[in-house]
Amino acid sequence: MADFGKVAVLMGGRSSEREVSIMSGTGVLEALRAKGVDAHAFDPAQRALDELVRDGFKRVFIALHGRFGEDGTVQGALELLGLPYTGSGVMASAIAMDKVYTKRIWTTHDLPTPGFMVARSADDVRAAADRFGLPMAVKPSREGSTIGFTKVVSRDQCVAAYDIARRHDDDVLCEQFIDGRELTVPILGSGAQARALPVIEILAPAGNYDYQNKYFRDDTRYECPAQLSADLTARIQALSVAAFHAIGCEGWARVDVMLRRSDEAPFLLEINTSPGMTGHSLVPMGARAEGVSYEDLCLSVLSSASLKIGGER
Numbered sequence: 001m002a003d004f005g006k007v008a009v010l011m012g013g014r015s016s017e018r019e020v021s022i023m024s025g026t027g028v029l030e031a032l033r034a035k036g037v038d039a040h041a042f043d044p045a046q047r048a049l050d051e052l053v054r055d056g057f058k059r060v061f062i063a064l065h066g067r068f069g070e071d072g073t074v075q076g077a078l079e080l081l082g083l084p085y086t087g088s089g090v091m092a093s094a095i096a097m098d099k100v101y102t103k104r105i106w107t108t109h110d111l112p113t114p115g116f117m118v119a120r121s122a123d124d125v126r127a128a129a130d131r132f133g134l135p136m137a138v139k140p141s142r143e144g145s146t147i148g149f150t151k152v153v154s155r156d157q158c159v160a161a162y163d164i165a166r167r168h169d170d171d172v173l174c175e176q177f178i179d180g181r182e183l184t185v186p187i188l189g190s191g192a193q194a195r196a197l198p199v200i201e202i203l204a205p206a207g208n209y210d211y212q213n214k215y216f217r218d219d220t221r222y223e224c225p226a227q228l229s230a231d232l233t234a235r236i237q238a239l240s241v242a243a244f245h246a247i248g249c250e251g252w253a254r255v256d257v258m259l260r261r262s263d264e265a266p267f268l269l270e271i272n273t274s275p276g277m278t279g280h281s282l283v284p285m286g287a288r289a290e291g292v293s294y295e296d297l298c299l300s301v302l303s304s305a306s307l308k309i310g311g312e313r
Helices: 018-034 073-081 090-097 099-108 122-132 155-166 211-215 230-247 282-289 294-303
Strands: 006-010 038-042 059-062 116-119 136-140 150-152 172-176 180-188 200-203 221-223 252-260 266-272
Touching: 006 018, 018 038, 018 294, 059 073, 059 294, 073 090, 090 099, 090 230, 090 266, 099 116, 099 230, 099 266, 116 122, 122 136, 122 155, 122 172, 136 155, 150 155, 155 172, 180 230, 180 282, 200 282, 230 252, 230 266, 252 282, 282 294
Parallel strands: 006 038, 006 059
Antiparallel strands: 116 172, 136 150, 136 172, 180 200, 180 252, 200 221, 252 266
């Protein structure tokens, strides 16, 4: 096994997804230690990042989710410190965290994504409802784990939906609702080596894959691999890799896709550049379907750690 030196697993942080990040980071930490890696927990909410250099860390596994971890800020700091890190670089991380800019880029690449508008008032949400019809998704542009999300089924909900999303972000995304099957596609690798793992279908109670169902309940079901034709599976995997490349992602990610029920047309929803690694998480599930253990997955991701701007130290 490669000698990675002293490895920091960044977990916790200051985002609204702190609790989930600690769950992810704890799993990664235990897996790396089981593989003989000199790995240590490091919470940026409690310690300054420059302590990484002072304490002799040589490589960083980012298990942070959301703002101040998945949005390019930590990535920029690690570039300045000269510490190789897992996942995408500064720009790709920042873009992927912003659903509006992600969708704008996908649109310029002719990649299918639901219609969308940015709302800065409840009246804008009503205008989006007129444009896209109901139901409609309303959510903060820069949050994850469905935090601040509302499925608007009545115009009477527009004010409340805007207020809920606005608590988390100045930019509120109104998105055309796609009725269909909820899929996700883990991606591993960079450049020409980037590849899609098996497509996973998410079957949540009453179709509600919210924060609790994602991380804390056991009645959400998953089909891995999803029950799709070989041709459709290949098309969704190719679309997900194209979405990964369009944003400039590296290392690993997870692409969320809706498959429209009426015609089996896939639509890109978002891309996560620091995917969850909890007991309920989907990248480990996709890896297991290919015979890759959780521990080996963590080691593979750690092996891909690099500096994206200045080159590895």
